Amino acid sequence: MSQDSATATEAARKLTGRRRREVVAVLLFSGGPIFESSIPLSVFGIDRQDAGVPRYRLLVCGGEEGPLRTTGGLELTAPYGLEAISRAGTVVVPAWRSITSPPPAEALDALRRAHEEGARIVGLCTGAFVLAAAGLLDGRPATTHWMYAPTLAKRYPSVHVDPRELFVDDGDVLTSAGTAAGIDLCLHIVRTDHGTEAAGALARRLVVPPRRSGGQERYLDRSLPEEIGSDPLAEVVAWALEHLHEQFDVETLAARAYMSRRTFDRRFRSLTGSAPLQWLITQRVLQAQRLLETSDYSVDEVAGRCGFRSPVALRGHFRRQLGSSPAAYRAAYRARRPQGGMVESTATVIDTVVPIQGSPSGRRSPAVSVAASGGSSEHSLPGPDAYAPGRPALPGQRSAP
Numbered sequence: 525m526s527q528d529s530a531t532a533t534e535a536a537r538k539l540t541g542r543r544r545r546e547v548v549a550v551l552l553f554s555g556g557p558i559f560e561s562s563i564p565l566s567v568f569g570i571d572r573q574d575a576g577v578p579r580y581r582l583l584v585c586g587g588e589e590g591p592l593r594t595t596g597g598l599e600l601t602a603p604y605g606l607e608a609i610s611r612a613g614t615v616v617v618p619a620w621r622s623i624t625s626p627p628p629a630e631a632l633d634a635l636r637r638a639h640e641e642g643a644r645i646v647g648l649c650t651g652a653f654v655l656a657a658a659g660l661l662d663g664r665p666a667t668t669h670w671m672y673a674p675t676l677a678k679r680y681p682s683v684h685v686d687p688r689e690l691f692v693d694d695g696d697v698l699t700s701a702g703t704a705a706g707i708d709l710c711l712h713i714v715r716t717d718h719g720t721e722a723a724g725a726l727a728r729r730l731v732v733p734p735r736r737s738g739g740q741e742r743y744l745d746r747s748l749p750e751e752i753g754s755d756p757l758a759e760v761v762a763w764a765l766e767h768l769h770e771q772f773d774v775e776t777l778a779a780r781a782y783m784s785r786r787t788f789d790r791r792f793r794s795l796t797g798s799a800p801l802q803w804l805i806t807q808r809v810l811q812a813q814r815l816l817e818t819s820d821y822s823v824d825e826v827a828g829r830c831g832f833r834s835p836v837a838l839r840g841h842f843r844r845q846l847g848s849s850p851a852a853y854r855a856a857y858r859a860r861r862p863q864g865g866m867v868e869s870t871a872t873v874i875d876t877v878v879p880i881q882g883s884p885s886g887r888r889s890p891a892v893s894v895a896a897s898g899g900s901s902e903h904s905l906p907g908p909d910a911y912a913p914g915r916p917a918l919p920g921q922r923s924a925p
Contacts, residue, residue: 538696539642540641540642543611546581546613547581547612547613548568548580548582548615548616549583549611549615549638550569550583550616551585551616551631552584552587552592553586553628554621555592555594555621556592556619556620556621557594558598560650560703561618563648563703563707564616564618564648564710565584567707567726568580568582568616568710569582575725575726577714577718577725578717578722583603584604585604585605586605586606587627609635609637610641614644614646615645616646616651617645617647617651618648618651618706619648623653623675623676627657627658632657635654635655636658636660639658639696642696644696644697644698645697646700646709646713647668647698647699648700648705649669649700649703649705649706650669651699652676652699653676655697656679660697661682661683662682663682663683664683665684665692666683666692667686667688667689667691668685668687668699668702669702670701673685673686674687674795678794687701690705690708690709691708691712693712707732711726711730715734757791757795764804765807768831771832771833774804777804808831808841809838809841809842809846811829812827812838813853815830816850817857823838823850
């Protein structure tokens with residue numbers, strides 16, 4: 525926690541003008557999903573001092589002229605405009621309505637000015653696209669919902685996008701993955717500002733664990749950005765996904781695309797934001813996860829059915845990506861699903877702290893594992909079993925490096 529505290533102290537020292545550390549501005553736009561928008565409002569806008577949670581002052585700011593329309597046709601009126609951001613020590617962008625449209629220039633100017641004056645800038649889920657459009661992620665590590673990470677990497681090549689992380693803390697700029705990961709990042713901010721006890725008290729009130737180890741790998745699916753659908757590489761990608769049980773390498777894919785390996789690597793990365801070898805390995809590991817969860821194949825058989833040249837290769841890649849062995853992953857997965865598909869009650873989460881696994885040192889914060897499925901307006905919170913206490917974390921939930 526010392527590194528987090530030092531970061532918070534440094535951020536507080538840099539605040540200029542009328543900005544105050546305890547003031548949090550949430551920037552809302554028309555078309556934003558209401559769930560994502562409500563997360564920072566709930567975390568920072570409700571007085572829970574009776575539970576030991578220090579109070580923040582919340583400023584809900586409209587990033588454009590209202591009324592702001594949101595999920596289900598609801599209309600919202602923000603009590604403040606962009607000018608109120610000048611008082612905030614933290615500015616949160618909970619979501620952006622469309623990853624294909626540019627945010628309002630006035631809002632981007634306000635974010636740049638806030639950052640220049642020492643404010644901490646936070647992008648939840650697709651809010652990362654707003655931070656990137658403002659230039660605040662240039663040369664920095666960042667994350668977003670795994671489904672949109674390739675698009676973020678393609679559109680803003682200077683951003684170091686890592687779709688594996690649940691959230692990334694780069695000091696004065698922070699980003700999170702999909703919906704529920706936004707809760708984790710907000711808890712992390714409270715922990716950074718006021719310590720573990722305050723964050724734990726807030727987590728108990730929200731009925732979520734104060735810390736969750738892991739990343740987004742478990743929730744990645746085999747889909748790729750929509751942009752690839754009309755590209756000649758789409759056929760090669762489809763072939764690869766249909767033949768994961770066969771042993772082939774990137775040279776094979778390049779040959780099917782009638783390209784040199786170098787050209788294929790460049791084209792593939794420009795479309796997906798990922799190197800083709802890493803993408804292929806990830807797809808093989810994901811396929812192994814599915815077989816471990818749904819079949820009784822031995823680990824050796826799973827390796828063969830996922831195109832790995834040996835069980836040793838499967839175990840190595842599996843452990844690097846998910847932090848556990850295939851056998852341990854299967855055992856933990858099945859232990860979490862008793863007969864009949866019933867799961868344990870979440871009620872006892874009140875006083876339970878799930879231990880975080882160790883992680884390599886680095887600038888990024890410990891990740892908090894929360895299921896984030898679907899797009900910015902389609903995410904869902906984890907099922908009840910994800911919060912059931914008293915059991916070890918599912919292998920594959922690793923800390924952010």
